[in-house]
Amino acid sequence: MKQLFFFSLLFFSAISHAQTNLIKNGGFESETLNWNGDAATLSPYYKKTGKNSAVINQFVGAEWKAIDQIINIPKNSYAIEFSVWVKADQVEDGKEAYNAGLMIAEFTNSGGKKIISENIAQVKGTVDWTNYKKTVLVPEKAKQIRIMLALAQINGSIFFDDVNATALSEEEYFKLNPIITIHEGQKTISTPKQFSNGNFEDNLNSWNGAGIISATDKKEGNTAVEITSKTAEWKAIDQIADINNGDKTIEISGWLKAKDIQQGKDPWNNGMFIIEFKKNDTTKASEDQIIGTVTGTTDWTAFKKTFLIPEGAKQYRIMVAMSVCTGTLLADNIEVKLSK
Ligand SMILES: [Ca+2]
Numbered sequence: 144m145k146q147l148f149f150f151s152l153l154f155f156s157a158i159s160h161a162q163t164n165l166i167k168n169g170g171f172e173s174e175t176l177n178w179n180g181d182a183a184t185l186s187p188y189y190k191k192t193g194k195n196s197a198v199i200n201q202f203v204g205a206e207w208k209a210i211d212q213i214i215n216i217p218k219n220s221y222a223i224e225f226s227v228w229v230k231a232d233q234v235e236d237g238k239e240a241y242n243a244g245l246m247i248a249e250f251t252n253s254g255g256k257k258i259i260s261e262n263i264a265q266v267k268g269t270v271d272w273t274n275y276k277k278t279v280l281v282p283e284k285a286k287q288i289r290i291m292l293a294l295a296q297i298n299g300s301i302f303f304d305d306v307n308a309t310a311l312s313e314e315e316y317f318k319l320n321p322i323i324t325i326h327e328g329q330k331t332i333s334t335p336k337q338f339s340n341g342n343f344e345d346n347l348n349s350w351n352g353a354g355i356i357s358a359t360d361k362k363e364g365n366t367a368v369e370i371t372s373k374t375a376e377w378k379a380i381d382q383i384a385d386i387n388n389g390d391k392t393i394e395i396s397g398w399l400k401a402k403d404i405q406q407g408k409d410p411w412n413n414g415m416f417i418i419e420f421k422k423n424d425t426t427k428a429s430e431d432q433i434i435g436t437v438t439g440t441t442d443w444t445a446f447k448k449t450f451l452i453p454e455g456a457k458q459y460r461i462m463v464a465m466s467v468c469t470g471t472l473l474a475d476n477i478e479v480k481l482s483k
């Protein structure tokens with residue numbers, strides 16, 4: 144009985160979390176109330192819902208133009224789900240990947256110091272209303288989030304509407320997340336995690352690491368992933384998925400593109416597409432296997448390889464990496480096929 148009460152409490156807290164948008168006036172129906180800065184004006188002509196959206200226009204100068212709002216992170220928040228509708232009109236293609244229309248979520252500590260900064264939306268060119276969504280785990284010691292809507296040192300017009308941030312409790316996060324552990328009585332069942340979002344159409348969902356979404360340069364669909372490194376260091380995105388019992392081979396394919404990748408001091412220091420087989424979280428089942436590499440400047444290039452699954456491998460990790468080199472690596476349409 145006690146336990147039942149506990150679970151219904153959890154359920155109640157999950158529901159109440161889900162209903163609250165932490166952002167005030169995210170739909171710009173009360174003009175620009177609650178937002179700081181005067182970079183944005185209202186657009187009654189182009190809007191996703193209601194009467195208005197907010198637009199940031201910049202025709203010359205390519206300055207940083209932004210509005211922001213600081214929100215408090217509710218106690219016991221495990222993750223924050225961000226969502227925004229964005230429309231871009233002739234946002235120029237700047238020198239840097241971040242020269243774009245951006246929604247940024249900057250997590251800060253009690254002293255207002257930045258802990259992490261995540262791009263929720265990053266849009267260039269001309270794009271009709273598109274919904275961008277990203278769930279970010281709340282870092283330790285994070286107390287507030289500064290939401291920024293910006294044109295980041297670039298000319299163009301960027302429209303924002305229905306800016307939303309919802310706190311998720313740990314229970315709710317794991318309900319929504321594909322890595323699910325279900326407690327059934329005394330028994331713990333783990334649902335196999337399948338590889339997903341290899342075409343980067345769902346932002347960086349399912350991926351970890353230092354990539355950003357590119358809407359201007361892509362092989363498939365609307366978006367690809369971009370990894371830029373200014374210094375020769377290891378910079379990568381990765382995703383771990385489960386191998387089902389009885390699977391014998393794995394076929395991995397995907398597309399890579401290099402932009403001015405300067406090889407590091409060793410021959411393998413370039414843009415790489417790698418698979419790692421794992422026995423568990425800490426033990427590898429074999430050496431890392433290379434699916435493809437690119438260096439210099441290339442067009443989109445297809446790579447495909449089939450591997451025998453090593454003895455004892457329970458998981459695999461797909462990595463797209465700038466391996467101690469500088470430049471930009473793009474990847475798109477990564478597919479995985481497991482066979483018995
Ligand atoms: Ca609106």
Ligand SMILES: [Ca+2]
Nearest residue numbers: 342363364366
């Ligand atoms: Ca894509």
